[in-house]
Amino acid sequence: MNVVTLCLGILALGDASGYEIKKRFDGPLRRIQEPSFGSIYPALNRLTREGLVTCTVQAQDKRPDKKVYSITAEGRAHLKAELQKSLPGPDKVHSDFLVTMLFQEMLSPAFVAAAVDERIAFYRDLMTTLDCPAGQQSAAKDFVCGYGVAVCRAAIDYLEAYRRDLPAPEPAADPAAGQKERGVLVNPQAMEI
Amino acid sequence: MNVVTLCLGILALGDASGYEIKKRFDGPLRRIQEPSFGSIYPALNRLTREGLVTCTVQAQDKRPDKKVYSITAEGRAHLKAELQKSLPGPDKVHSDFLVTMLFQEMLSPAFVAAAVDERIAFYRDLMTTLDCPAGQQSAAKDFVCGYGVAVCRAAIDYLEAYRRDLPAPEPAADPAAGQKERGVLVNPQAMEI
DNA sequence: GGGCATATATAGCAGCGCGATACAGGTAGG
DNA sequence: CCTACCTGTATCGCGCTGCTATATATGCCC
Numbered sequence: 001m002n003v004v005t006l007c008l009g010i011l012a013l014g015d016a017s018g019y020e021i022k023k024r025f026d027g028p029l030r031r032i033q034e035p036s037f038g039s040i041y042p043a044l045n046r047l048t049r050e051g052l053v054t055c056t057v058q059a060q061d062k063r064p065d066k067k068v069y070s071i072t073a074e075g076r077a078h079l080k081a082e083l084q085k086s087l088p089g090p091d092k093v094h095s096d097f098l099v100t101m102l103f104q105e106m107l108s109p110a111f112v113a114a115a116v117d118e119r120i121a122f123y124r125d126l127m128t129t130l131d132c133p134a135g136q137q138s139a140a141k142d143f144v145c146g147y148g149v150a151v152c153r154a155a156i157d158y159l160e161a162y163r164r165d166l167p168a169p170e171p172a173a174d175p176a177a178g179q180k181e182r183g184v185l186v187n188p189q190a191m192e193i
Numbered sequence: 194m195n196v197v198t199l200c201l202g203i204l205a206l207g208d209a210s211g212y213e214i215k216k217r218f219d220g221p222l223r224r225i226q227e228p229s230f231g232s233i234y235p236a237l238n239r240l241t242r243e244g245l246v247t248c249t250v251q252a253q254d255k256r257p258d259k260k261v262y263s264i265t266a267e268g269r270a271h272l273k274a275e276l277q278k279s280l281p282g283p284d285k286v287h288s289d290f291l292v293t294m295l296f297q298e299m300l301s302p303a304f305v306a307a308a309v310d311e312r313i314a315f316y317r318d319l320m321t322t323l324d325c326p327a328g329q330q331s332a333a334k335d336f337v338c339g340y341g342v343a344v345c346r347a348a349i350d351y352l353e354a355y356r357r358d359l360p361a362p363e364p365a366a367d368p369a370a371g372q373k374e375r376g377v378l379v380n381p382q383a384m385e386i
Numbered sequence: 387g388g389g390c391a392t393a394t395a396t397a398g399c400a401g402c403g404c405g406a407t408a409c410a411g412g413t414a415g416g
Numbered sequence: 417c418c419t420a421c422c423t424g425t426a427t428c429g430c431g432c433t434g435c436t437a438t439a440t441a442t443g444c445c446c
Contacts, residue, residue: 001289002431002432003431006292009292009295009296017394018396018397019394019395029295031286032286032288032291032292032295033286033288033292034285035432035433036432036435037397037434038398038399038433038434039431039433041397041398042397042431042432065395066394066395067395067396076299079296080299080300083292083296083299084300087304087308088289088293090290090315091287091288091289091290091291092227092286092287092288092404093285093286093287094225094284095225095226095281095284095285096282096284097281097283097284098224098225098284099194099199099225099226099276099281101336101337102202102333103202103272103276103333104333104336105332105333106205106269106273106276107273107277108277111277111280114280115281118280119281138298139298140294140295140296140298141295143355144294146351147291147294147348147351147352150347150350150351151344151347153347154347155340155343157343158339158340158343158344159340162336195402195403196402196403210424211425211426212423212424227404228404229404230404230405230425230426231404231427232402232404234426234427235402235427253423255411255412256410256411256423256424257409257410257411257423257424257425258425259423259424260424260425
């Protein structure tokens with residue numbers, strides 16, 4: 001799934017400018033993908049070249065002109081074919097948090113505790129973003145949001161249980177906390193993964 | 194978190210060759226990141242240049258020579274500093290599955306059902322990979338695996354509940370199934386996200 | 387009132403990393 | 417026997433992210 005198909009999909013749900021497409025991925029959809037301007041604008045140019053979308057320039061008062069894109073009939077057909085070409089592959093996850101936790105034995109306990117706390121706060125925030133639109137919109141969006149909520153809830157539960165077993169936090173949760181020296185791993189062989 | 198730091202971290206858990214580093218990310222760690230050879234080998238070269246690891250060539254019988262890398266004292270210090278530089282940012286997720294599900298209203302029901310079924314099977318498989326090493330290894334690895342299991346379980350529960358509400362599957366689950374024509378979205382405005 | 391951050395809107399560029407490919411011999415299965 | 421897969425290192429192209437530039441208007445704090 002590339003950004004071109006992704007933009008085409010968003011445009012299938014309604015006309016939008018490049019900027020608006022980007023904004024859609026700041027909400028609940030940020031759990032799906034987070035394309036950048038650097039990939040969205042070239043994608044829109046390519047879709048226009050290929051006749052899958054059309055572009056209408058809207059002159060705006062005291063603002064740069066807005067390029068609003070609309071999907072064409074060929075675009076809809078192309079999207080449908082692209083999505084059903086093959087079953088979706090596994091998710092690609094890059095988790096700095098889990099990397100940090102994997103090496104936690106060489107970090108300060110204060111830093112690890114702060115990382116867990118921040119992650120819990122992050123998921124709580126994400127869940128409120130996801131939880132708001134219940135039932136009143138499309139079934140597809142409900143499914144995607146509901147999926148996110150279910151996963152968030154599981155993550156929060158797990159992290160809170162882990163947090164309770166951690167030694168006392170104390171150091172007022174400043175990010176640069178915990179420069180206390182700790183030795184290297186006692187038994188590196190035990191860490192074979 | 195770049196591949197360079199990631200490789201340094203793996204080497205902090207024990208010596209390894211480029212090939213072995215790659216293999217580590219085929220197991221439970223594939224939920225964290227999946228670096229490719231195209232990024233691992235340049236990363237190891239750079240780490241060697243910078244004196245953070247050393248390289249020993251092991252001649253092997255009837256096999257290509259093996260370059261085994263070991264982390265240095267500077268490497269350990271650099272890794273610790275790098276990990277504690279700032280709290281880990283949010284995960285980056287690319288989910289083709291959720292994109293497909295978001296646009297499910299323009300796809301055939303058979304295809305959607307097949308996608309959900311495959312996803313359930315995928316998570317079941319992932320959970321068995323994650324669930325095996327319980328308690329007998331390092332606390333850090335237990336945490337990472339436990340986290341994966343918790344999230345998997347939540348995803349499976351959610352998907353199975355959704356699956357039960359789906360119309361009858363029938364078409365023998367072939368990937369190219371369901372070319373049955375379906376109209377465009379009835380109410381695009383309702384899909385505002 | 388001056389400075390700063392933020393929001394709207396488009397666009398280019400450097401660098402990083404994935405996927406594919408190449409090469410080469412060993413092993414195992416149909 | 418031939419195909420497929422495993423070990424092992426390495427490179428190349430392409431796509432994408434993150435950063436930066438450019439314009440303009442609004443709101444906020446000191």
